Amino acid sequence: MEEEIKSLLQKHQALLVAHFYQKDAIVNLAHFCGDSLELAKKATSDSRDLVIFCGVGFMGESVKILAPHKRVLMPKISCCSMARMVSSDYYDRSVDMLESYGITDFIPITYINSSAEVKAKVGAMGGMVCTSANAKKIFERILQENKKIFFLPDRCLGENLANMYGLSCGILGVDNKEKILDSQVICYNGFCSVHQLFTPEDIDFFRENYKDIKIVVHPECKPEVVKKADFVGSTSQIIAYVTSLPASQSVAVGTEFNLVSRLRPHAKENTFVLSSTIPECPTMNETGLNDILKLLYSYDQGRVHNEIVLEEHIRKDAALALERMLEIS
Numbered sequence: 001m002e003e004e005i006k007s008l009l010q011k012h013q014a015l016l017v018a019h020f021y022q023k024d025a026i027v028n029l030a031h032f033c034g035d036s037l038e039l040a041k042k043a044t045s046d047s048r049d050l051v052i053f054c055g056v057g058f059m060g061e062s063v064k065i066l067a068p069h070k071r072v073l074m075p076k077i078s079c080c081s082m083a084r085m086v087s088s089d090y091y092d093r094s095v096d097m098l099e100s101y102g103i104t105d106f107i108p109i110t111y112i113n114s115s116a117e118v119k120a121k122v123g124a125m126g127g128m129v130c131t132s133a134n135a136k137k138i139f140e141r142i143l144q145e146n147k148k149i150f151f152l153p154d155r156c157l158g159e160n161l162a163n164m165y166g167l168s169c170g171i172l173g174v175d176n177k178e179k180i181l182d183s184q185v186i187c188y189n190g191f192c193s194v195h196q197l198f199t200p201e202d203i204d205f206f207r208e209n210y211k212d213i214k215i216v217v218h219p220e221c222k223p224e225v226v227k228k229a230d231f232v233g234s235t236s237q238i239i240a241y242v243t244s245l246p247a248s249q250s251v252a253v254g255t256e257f258n259l260v261s262r263l264r265p266h267a268k269e270n271t272f273v274l275s276s277t278i279p280e281c282p283t284m285n286e287t288g289l290n291d292i293l294k295l296l297y298s299y300d301q302g303r304v305h306n307e308i309v310l311e312e313h314i315r316k317d318a319a320l321a322l323e324r325m326l327e328i329s
Helices: 002-011 024-029 036-045 057-066 088-100 116-124 135-143 155-164 177-182 200-209 235-244 257-261 265-270 289-300 312-328
Strands: 014-019 032-034 050-054 071-073 106-111 128-130 148-152 169-171 185-187 214-217 251-254 271-273
Touching: 002 014, 002 024, 002 289, 014 024, 014 036, 014 289, 024 257, 024 289, 032 036, 036 050, 036 057, 050 057, 050 289, 057 071, 057 116, 057 312, 088 116, 088 148, 106 116, 106 135, 116 128, 116 312, 128 135, 128 312, 135 148, 135 155, 135 312, 148 155, 155 169, 155 185, 169 177, 200 214, 200 251, 214 235, 235 251, 235 257, 257 271, 265 271
Parallel strands: 014 032, 014 050, 050 071, 106 128, 106 148, 148 185, 169 185, 214 251, 251 271
Antiparallel strands: none
């Protein structure tokens, strides 16, 4: 199957990219592997105009936003659970609620885990996108403007950033009006279902049972988990940190299982998942090699499916939000 896929990719001069959370078989076959923004940038700069994107829907959209001339196909257009928590309509309702509280002078920041429609509305309001890798830079830039920040959809990343900078923080729709009015950072009530699995008790367990173990987590984890960790970083930052550790160093990692399982092939006995439950992203794991092959077979026969198509006005406004981020980061 792998050879058939390679042959069809070569025949149609197609670029195959895969997110770090994809299954090993797909990661091993991809031309590029990375986090969501890294893949969008690589796919945009690559000379090939046909992109086969193995990930979730908003990631394929990011390529199309930045490179509208490219054809972007996905073996499975799976939906990130966090991105699905904030629809265009929910975004409008949130803005209406803020305005009903008298909050009109704010800057929206949307985590890259959001749809093109939401990115477009953020872009049209003068806001921008962020990733877990560059969120600190984005925050620092906006704080210079002395405005409230409306952060969506991940409340955990928003809270963790607020805590890092000593800023007051409230969750829209959860906290009362008085707390929201007093908050410098107002978070949408969304989250990553995978990173919610990690708990402070998991950290306590590993510290009690493994001497001098390092605890590494993603900033999508709950604030109480992040506070107890030794290192907090984006997917790429976690990879760099964990792979730099000596083989003798024990480490427990709080992020998606597929990534953790291949982080340290030379030190598997000292590499643990920070959970008693296997933290697999269900939508990332929907894509298999057979889906890639079916997609390429169909394309080879002149039948195109699972193509990412965006209305131009949505793409343009979403591009504003992404380009503002890229200028800063």
